[in-house]
Every structure is written in structure tokens, then in C-alpha cells.
Amino acid sequence: MSQDAAAAPRVSASPERAGRSRTPLQLAWRRLRRYRLAVVGGVTLVCLYAAMVLAPFLAPYALDYSDRSLFYAPPVGVHLIDARGRLHLRPFVYAYRVVDASLPAYAPDTSRTYDIRFFVHGAPYRLLWLVPSDIHLLGVDSPARLFLLGTDQFGRDLLSRLLYGSAVSLLIGILVVLITFPIGMILGGIAGYYGGIIDNVIMRSVEVLAAFPSFYLLLTLASVLPPTLSSGARLFMISAVFSFVGWGGLARVLRGIVLGIRDVEFVLAARAAGLPDLRVIVRHVLPTTASYVIVAATLTIPGVILGESGLSFLGLGVQEPSTSWGLLLAQAQSIEALTQFPWLLIPGLLIVIAVLAFNFLGDGVRDALDPRQRVA
């Protein structure tokens, strides 16, 4: 059945604005906004992606900056009232004092306060690879350090690295969807539309692919990547690896959907009108699968984020000094890190948040696009 046919009874079902009819997309948007969790998920994602774009500006320190005397430093305390009980108008921090370098143990040096200042000059960077700048949102004067989420084993600021690392974790899902979905849709569409030998060949190759344990296939492919790749190229290659593993399932489902609608009237009409096959597939058949594809995409992205985390956790994903949330989480593997330096688990929290946000949004989108669902 076509979407127009499904949308028709809905227009009459919303009598409060009888004068204006709405497109199915508008209706879906309206329904989506009523799913509180989906909205929360969406807003969260907008924030995460905005932070990703502005990472060099938001991060107090550069990606590879390290203070070697302050490794495993806990998050710095932000205060308004100093040691003598005076209220400050600006939030401030104390410098770290090394109590015992071998534990390591640090205490704030309360003899002097360092105001947190805004729009300070720091390490130079290029925003979006274009705008050169050295302004950072937050900063403090040396020797104090603004390690808001603490530091890692090498004395690097966790917050800054989380912000820089978000680029890999958040982009890889989208990249994979951009590569996988066109391939999966076209191949699935062709297989379902033509059937016969073509269908057989494509589906059998999908099965061959599915017969490999996918995570081990990923490991194998990732391990043959040359180590000298730049971090951008590496990100793209890893996405290609994920796409190589991931297109099969999508192609299979789409083939099933297409098989079900290739003999429906509007498709037959398009063919009768003499349109070339590819045009029929792309313009008339595939659009009917849109609701499935959008949902599948929002649910694929978190899977890829987790997959990349797994690869990086095992040392096969991105490489130092670039980072990703998975690689950052890999530092929290040992019992010591868990018990003594719990702030190293924050990357895991962010992965959970991003994955949940995508899932909530995906659920909401699926319900919103489902013509059989009705919002009360």
C-alpha cells in the first residue's frame, strides 16, 4: 500500500484544523514531538554533536597536552568560597599539590586562588579545519590546571580528550550509515525487484558474509590497516570496514520489503509507463521503505559506536594520540583504575548516553512514521 493511501484517513481524523491538510512528514514530526523520550534523545544528540563541532574551542587543553607531574589527578574542585570563608564572585580553582607521587595523591594548594576565566588564549587550533583561533572557552593561569574531569595515566586532561574523541565516536556511526545504506538499499532493491538469478547471487553472498562471526571479521580487517594512516583516513577506513560487515542484513530486509511491493499497482503503473528499471527502483520502490530505513539507521548508529569502542578497547581502532570514547574507556580496564581513579569511567557514561539517545530517538521515529500507530 502506498503512503498516500495510508495518510488519507488521518487527515479526516484530525478535525481540529480542517482547513489545512498536512504532509505525512509533518504529521510524523508532530507525533514525534509528543514522545518525551524521543525529544530528550534528540536534544541530547544535538548537544553532543554541537560539542563535537566546537570541541577545540570548548576543550581547555590541546589533544596531546600533558602535565607529566599530574598523572591520575582527580577532577579539580570548582569553588566559590575560599579557605578563609570569603565569597568570590567568580568561580575559582586551587592548584594541585603533589602529596605522594607514588600513590599518586594530590591535594589542593589553598594558599592561592585561580579564577576561572572565559575566552582565554591557549593552544592554537582550527575550528572545522577552517577558522584559525587560539581562544578557549575556559582557562586558568598556570600553575593551576583546569582538569574538570581529572587526568589520565599520562597527565592529560580527560575533558579535553573526551571532546576531541567525540568526533570519532559520533561521526563513525553516521559515516557507516552513509556508506552502508546506499549499498544495502540498491542491492536489496535490485535483488527483490528482479528476483531469479540476480536475487540468488546477491542473497547467497549476503549469507556468506553472515556466516563469518562479524566481530572477528572486524578484528581481521582492522588489523590489516596500515598503521601510518592519518587519523582522518583511519576513521574512514574503519567506517569502510564496518560497512563491509554491515550492509548484508539491510539488503536482506529490503529485498523482502521490495519483493512484497514489486507487484503493487503503483509499481506496475510506473513500469507500464515505460520508466527504466533503475528509475522505478530508486524513485518508486525504495521510497516506500523509507520508514524502515530511517529507523534502521538510527538503530545502526549506536551499534557502530559500540563496535568502534570495542575495536579501540582492543587497540585496533583509532590510535594515540587521537582518541575516541572507546579508547578512553580502555584505560579503565584494570581493577586499580576502577577503584582508585573512577573518573576514567566517564567515557563509558558518555557512550551509554549517546547510545541511549539514539535508541530513544530511533524508537520515537519508528512510532511516528508507523502509519498504523495513532497518537492519542
Next chain:
Amino acid sequence: MRGSALIALVTLVAAAFGLPGVGAATAPHPSLPGLPDPKVMTGQPGRYGGVFLDSQQSDPSTFNPILANSTSSTGPLANVFDGLVEANGKTTDIEPGLAESWTVSKDGRTWTFTLRQGLQWADGAPVTADDVLFTFQVVYDKRIPNSAADVLKVAGQPIEVTKVNARTVQFHTAEPFGPFLREIGNASLIPQHVLRKAYDAGQFNQTWGVNTPPSQIVGTGPYKITEYRPAQRIVYDRNPHYWKVDMRGQRLPYIDHIVLTIVPNQNALRLLFQGGQADSYGVRPAEYAEFARGARAGNYTVYDGGPSFGSEFLTFNQNTASGMPGYKLRWFQAQKFRQAVSYAIDRQAIINQVYAGHAVPEYGPESPADKFFFDPHTMQYPYNLQKAAAVLAEAGFKKGTDGVLRDADGHAVQFVITTNADNPDRVAIGNIIRQDLTALGMQVTFAPEAFNTLVAKLTDSFKWEALVLGLTGGIEPADGQNVWKSSGSLHMWYPRQAKPATPWEAEIDRYFDLAATTVDQNRRRDYYNQWQEIVAEQVPLIYTAIPHAYVAVRNKFGNIEFTAFGGPFWNFPVIYIK
């Protein structure tokens, strides 16, 4: 059994009480009935009785000391069998063991050992020269796979063993053999009267498997096995015929039983210790902080044995068969390049961040834990970026205005460091080195890989540029000849050379050969000092830091003298429960 110890409560000199450090030679010699010349162990007089709670990862695969080749099998047998001589855990010197004395002929090829009088196996049978002969017959038997045979071959020849009389045996080597004493001590003596029949029937490889009734496993060590439950525990009882006494002349060991609990992994070992079901635990440097903090509450002491024997290093590929472009090979073959890298490594950062501050910087191939062979006068490379840049400039490297280091021909210095990803210490060291070398303008990629991939590159394809790796070391430098001789298979930077590629590698070969065929230990030390100085100057392996060895031991024992070489229990027979 306690009776014999009481009889021995002789008129033992008062001086020995006040001076526990004094060797047995100065005190009048105690003796036991039937054992006129036992070995005296120094230490405070202790109490008899009690149980020692030991633990280890994984089950033993055999109780046969000749066939045992993994630590899970050799560990449980350490207190059951002995060698002719033994290394002192504190001084690392070779001391008499089952043999009370030995002489060496002038040409350094004939060694004569005299067994202690009255030695007995745990079942009461006498220990004789025939047992020694039998042991070496088994070791050199080609049908019996054992690791001792390899190290006990001199110039490819087995050592000839002949019996002089019931207590005297003679060893004859094809050439003078420098490490002879240390290697001979590693061979555990086995009883002919128990194993001869099986050996003659060609069934030695099936003897003393883990399902043998423990009472049949007979050694000369301080304990005998009384019970083994796979995946649960091994229980030991005191050997009433043991041949060592304390300074009052009472027969050792003090502790009655050992219960060794078997667990599947490192975390379980740790939990066992923290739960009070094990008396010691090998603390990794990363765990040190936590254990040091919990020492009082857990009623244990974390011993710091000083530098250990293992060490991590960075090495560059100098192999002409590596398939690297010629200019890269020339960087890595340049002594100045390697020296500059050594100056640029912030060893203090490695010590602090990887080893929690408990390590010492290392510049040469021998650990300071090896008190005899360590040469403190080798060249050192304290962290100094200016110096590193200056040394690079001498070799023609220049840092451009873009901050990139280039060689004299304009090639940007760019290479990949790898290591095995499953070793967090090495990954951390690699990261610190990467950051340090970036400061010199080198473009370094750090790419840890799976261990097997790395080994394949190291031994087969040679397609690597730089590596962070580690080696475990020991007292005897000759054991490292597969690393240091240019023909060695572990000569990582250019293995299995037909003839030495460089004059300094030829020099090292020469000193190793000289030291192996010299018996005078002081001359051997001179040769090995030469080797250490050459290595420190040429830096084929750029050493980083040597971590300290830690062991946590419950505070219930007396006479513990912890050392990196011997650990906390090298003098186990005199250790007692307070």
C-alpha cells in the same frame, strides 16, 4: 623426628646468637647423628610448627622435576628437590648444596664434587654418587624431552659424568665452561632406587605424573608432597631427613606444612591473599599504591626488593632484510640517532606513571639486581632534549621551521613504534616515548598490535621499524647469548647474522665467547663489563626503567630476608611462624 632436633641442642656458641649474619664457617660446626656435616642456614632461632599458605595460578602438569618445564610445574617442586649446588638468594653467590665441596682442575675442564655424608632421600634411602650419575644419564637421554639438556651442553657435547667413589663424582666438559656451577645447580637430583626400573623399561616420560600417589615422589628438599587435588590444592609435609640445620644445630625446616591453593587467574590470587587464604602475593607496580595503603589493615608488609631483572626497552630495526627504504635503515643504523633517542626519553615520567615511582632508570643490558655482573660505569643518557637535538644535529638531522625533523637528504623522520597491545605497561611506555620523540620533531606513530602478529614480525617477516619490548633476565649473562650474539635468534635488531654486521657486534660476540669458555669468575666479569659498556654506547636496545619487585607477605613470619633475586622465601627452611 622432633627428637633428633632436640638432641642436637648442643653447646652452641653464644657468639652465634648475637651475630646472625656471621657465616657458618666461623661458628663451630653443628652436626646431627648420621649427618655429620649439615648445611647451616643463618637466621634467628625460630619456632617449629604451623602452616604456610601458598598459592599459584593453574595446575602442575607433572611432578617429575626433569620433565617439568613451566612455572606451574617447577614452582610446586621447588621445595621437594635440590641440586648439587645452590644460589644464595641474598648474595646471589653459588654455595654448596647436596655437594659439600668441589674442586676444579687447572685446565678448567674437570670438576669434582663431594656429596655430604649421610644424605638421605625423603624415604630414608641414602643419596649416593649413583643417583648423580642416573640423573645426568636421564638428562642427556634423547628420548626424554627436558630443558636442562640444552644448557648443560658445552660446545654441543654433553658433560661426561663419572663416579669416583660412593660420595664423589667427576664432571668433564669438552671445553672450559664459565657458567658451569650455576647451570649444574639447576639440575634437580632424582632417586635412582625409585626411578631406575621405569627408566630401563623406557617409561621414564610416564613416571611421576600428576596422578602418581604422592608418597612415591621422593626428593631431598625440605618438604614432601602428601596430597594433590587437581584444581584445588597441593599439601606438603616437612621432610624429616632434610640436610640443613639452623644456627643452633636443629634440623630444618621450621614450618610443618605447606598448603598450596590452585586458582585460575591473577585476580583470584589477589583475592585469595586479601581474603587471608594465602600468605603472599606478587604485587604488580600498578597495584602497589593500593596494597601499601592496606598493609596495616591486612596485617601484611609489602616488600620492595629493589630493581628486578626484567626490563622494557625500545629498539630500532637494523635488519637489511626488513624491506625498509634505505634512508630509514641508515637512520636506525646510526649510533648518534639511537643515542639521541635515548637522551630524549623521559625515564622519570616512565618511572612515575608506569611504575608508580618505584623503578630506577636503566641504560645498560644488565640489571643492578645482578650484584656480581652489573657494571655501574656504563654510559648514561639522562633526559635532555637539548642534548638530544645536538646529537641529532651532529648526525646531520635538522629541524625545519615547520617543526619537522629531516635527515641530511631531506627525508622527514617518520616511523612507527609498535608493541603488544595486551601489555598495559608497554603500551604506556610507548605512549610516553611517542610524546617525547614528537618534541624532537620526529613524526612517530604508535600502533600496538596483537602479540602473535608482533612475534611473527620479529621472527619471520622483519617488517617493523621500532618496537617496545621486554626481556626477563637472570644472574648469568651467558643465558642471554641468543639475544646478544649476532647469530642469535633473539638478536632482535638484526637476527641470525651469518657474520657480524658491525665491528661492535663482532666485539660483543668475542666477549661472549671468551666469557663462556673462561672459568675464573672475575675475568668473566671483566668480559661482561666490556659487553655492557659496548651496548650502552651503541644502544641497540634503548633501555627505559627497571621496576622494583614487590611481594606482599603476611606479618606472621620470622627470618624473612627479601631480595629481588630470591624473593621473600629463598631461605624458606629457616622461616618460621611467629
